[in-house]
Amino acid sequence: xxxxxxxxxxxxxxxxxxxxxxxxxxxxxxxxxxxxxxxxxxxxxxxxxxxxxxxxxxxxxxxxxxxxxxxxxxxxxxxxxxxxxxxxxxxxxxxxxxxxxxxxxxxxxxxxxxxxxxxxxxxxxxxxxxxxxxxxxxxxxxxxxxxxxxxxxxxxxxxxxxxxxxxxxxxxxxxxxxxxxxxxxxxxxxxxxxxxxxxxxxxxxxxxxxxxxxxxxxxxxxxxxxxxxxxxxxxxxxxxxxxxxxxxxxxxxxxxxxxxxxxxxxxxxxxxxxxxxxxxxxxxxxxxxxxxxxxxxxxxxxxxxxxxxxxx
Amino acid sequence: xxxxxxxxxxxxxxxxxxxxxxxxxxxxxxxxxxxxxxxxxxxxxxxxxxxxxxxxxxxxxxxxxxxxxxxxxxxxxxxxxxxxxxxxxxxxxxxxxxxxxxxxxxxxxxxxxxxxxxxxxxxxxxxxxxxxxxxxxxxxxxxxxxxxxxxxxxxxxxxxxxxxxxxxxxxxxxxxxxxxxxxxxxxxxxxxxxxxxxxxxxxxxxxxx
Numbered sequence: 075x076x077x078x079x080x081x082x083x084x085x086x087x088x089x090x091x092x093x094x095x096x097x098x099x100x101x102x103x104x105x106x107x108x109x110x111x112x113x114x115x116x117x118x119x120x121x122x123x124x125x126x127x128x129x130x131x132x133x134x135x136x137x138x139x140x141x142x143x144x145x146x147x148x149x150x151x152x153x154x155x156x157x158x159x160x161x162x163x164x165x166x167x168x169x170x171x172x173x174x175x176x177x178x179x180x181x182x183x184x185x186x187x188x189x190x191x192x193x194x195x196x197x198x199x200x201x202x203x204x205x206x207x208x209x210x211x212x213x214x215x216x217x218x219x220x221x222x223x224x225x226x227x228x229x230x231x232x233x234x235x236x237x238x239x240x241x242x243x244x245x246x247x248x249x250x251x252x253x254x255x256x257x258x259x260x261x262x263x264x265x266x267x268x269x270x271x272x273x274x275x276x277x278x279x280x281x282x283x284x285x286x287x288x289x290x291x292x293x294x295x296x297x298x299x300x301x302x303x304x305x306x307x308x309x310x311x312x313x314x315x316x317x318x319x320x321x322x323x324x325x326x327x328x329x330x331x332x333x334x335x336x337x338x339x340x341x342x343x344x345x346x347x348x349x350x351x352x353x354x355x356x357x358x359x360x361x362x363x364x365x366x367x368x369x370x371x372x373x374x375x376x377x378x379x380x381x382x383x384x385x386x
Numbered sequence: 387x388x389x390x391x392x393x394x395x396x397x398x399x400x401x402x403x404x405x406x407x408x409x410x411x412x413x414x415x416x417x418x419x420x421x422x423x424x425x426x427x428x429x430x431x432x433x434x435x436x437x438x439x440x441x442x443x444x445x446x447x448x449x450x451x452x453x454x455x456x457x458x459x460x461x462x463x464x465x466x467x468x469x470x471x472x473x474x475x476x477x478x479x480x481x482x483x484x485x486x487x488x489x490x491x492x493x494x495x496x497x498x499x500x501x502x503x504x505x506x507x508x509x510x511x512x513x514x515x516x517x518x519x520x521x522x523x524x525x526x527x528x529x530x531x532x533x534x535x536x537x538x539x540x541x542x543x544x545x546x547x548x549x550x551x552x553x554x555x556x557x558x559x560x561x562x563x564x565x566x567x568x569x570x571x572x573x574x575x576x577x578x579x580x581x582x583x584x585x586x587x588x589x590x591x592x593x594x595x
Contacts, residue, residue: 083537083587086594087556090534095442095459103463104434108427110467338570341496342489370476371570374465374486 337364342372349381358383415479423470434463437480440557441487447553448491450542458494462487477567484558485568488550533594540590548583551576 337345345368352361362383369377415436421429441462445455465486473482541549554560554568562580566573 080584083584083591084556086534086537086591087541089531090538091443091556093443093446094439096456099456099460100434100438103460103467104427104431106464107422107430107434107467110470111422111425111427111430371485372489373472373482374469374489376472 334367337367338371342368342375345372346375346378346381350378353380353384416475419470419473419479419482420475423473430467433479437483438463440559441483444484444487444553444557445491447538447542447557448546448550449494454494458487458490462490465490478564480558480560481564481567484554484560484564488554488568488570491550533591536594537587537591540587544583544586547571548579548586551579552583552587555580 337348340348345364349361349364349368352358352364361381365377365381365383368375368381415433418429418433422433438459442455442459445458445462446452449455449458462483466483469486476482541552544552550569551565554565558564558568560568562573562576565571565576565580569576571579
């Protein structure tokens with residue numbers, strides 16, 4: 075057989091292969107494409123976008139600085155005495171002492187979280203205080219410390235502060251909590267940043283929002299179950315907990331190192347989970363290489379933040 | 387088996403030395419995609435005009451179901467719209483487009499039927515013997531239109547992996563390396579799939595020469 079025969083096949087094929095997509099479908103796709111690039115920023119967005127972005131950056135930066143300061147043992151505030159957990163002093167007394175105003179829009183912890191706190195923490199109404207501007211600076215810091223950590227640690231922090239002996243434990247506990255949160259986010263299938271999952275193939279396009287909504291509810295339920303499980307687990311010693319989490323991540327990363335060919339056969343979401351596991355184990359070189367292969371293999375997937383290289 | 391060893395070398399030769407018309411226009415397509423990512427909706431219209439037919443027929447021949455082909459075709463182009471901001475010229479635009487099409491097809495197979503997935507992912511390269519007696523005789527089919535229709539039927543009767551390789555070559559204008567990149571298979575595997583597909587199609591069409 076020769077090249078002519080191939081060309082003859084191609085000629086026959088092209089003679090019969092002239093189907094085109096329906097014009098209405100083409101118009102809809104082109105309209106969606108034009109809409110995607112034609113939507114200019116609104117007037118309000120043009121006017122307030124930059125100031126709001128700057129304000130948000132400042133707030134975020136201050137929050138990070140405050141959190142970093144709180145997590146360093148040498149910058150911890152002195153142990154909170156019993157007066158810190160006492161009911162509010164008279165309003166007039168506080169006003170005279172120069173209060174630290176906290177934004178009234180700051181979210182309060184969930185009732186379930188509050189109910190889980192130990193009596194020592196429950197005795198601190200600053201956590202659920204509806205008028206945070208009455209807090210003294212020390213109380214505000216205490217409230218911030220109680221807001222940020224995981225629920226299982228909320229009880230232990232005030233107790234340890236009352237004993238005045240556990241300040242050095244606070245930083246490892248916080249880093250362990252961060253790892254635990256990152257690990258928890260891994261347990262939530264499917265990855266939230268994956269492209270919208272298509273509806274079941276038998277379903278028509280108008281049924282997609284329902285399917286996606288159901289999928290979101292399932293994911294949310296799974297996440298809640300995981301969080302409940304984490305809350306119910308008995309608290310570990312901070313050092314042991316951090317060590318266990320690190321070992322767990324390393325072991326998980328080891329199991330996630332596959333050959334390039336085997337890796338390419340993985341479903342996209344599973345592949346992304348493996349990359350995230352490598353990141354958690356601080357194996358960024360392997361994670362970067364795997365991520366590069368993933369992007370080449372799945373250009374239409376959006377890579378979640380957890381799988382991306384960490385910011386310098 | 388009627389396979390002629392010359393066809394193999396022909397495929398490699400074609401891949402290396404005879405860029406298709408689509409290959410010649412590859413840079414233009416990439417530039418159009420970048421222009422669209424930059425906000426030029428007209429560039430998208432030109433891309434759609436160039437590649438909508440081929441990508442539509444890729445789904446149509448692979449699925450043999452018009453409604454499903456419409457759905458997956460729409461998904462492909464909506465994915466392209468969403469991915470415009472992250473588009474980077476690493477390969478020819480057609481390779482990128484058909485890689486997304488292949489991924490969408492695999493997703494469909496995974497969700498709808500394990501049997502079809504296995505059919506696509508396994509290398510079912512062994513050429514089945516074509517029963518020449520089942521082919522209509524030349525006295526009953528004279529016009530080239532009928533020959534073309536017969537060819538379409540034979541294309542759809544190919545094993546999924548061979549059919550996909552054939553469609554990517556014919557509809558997407560992809561080379562061997564580009565088909566390998568789009569499907570995640572090795573070049574030798576793609577070459578084998580195309581070789582067997584051509585053998586089957588030649589056998590099926592020998593009465594129409």
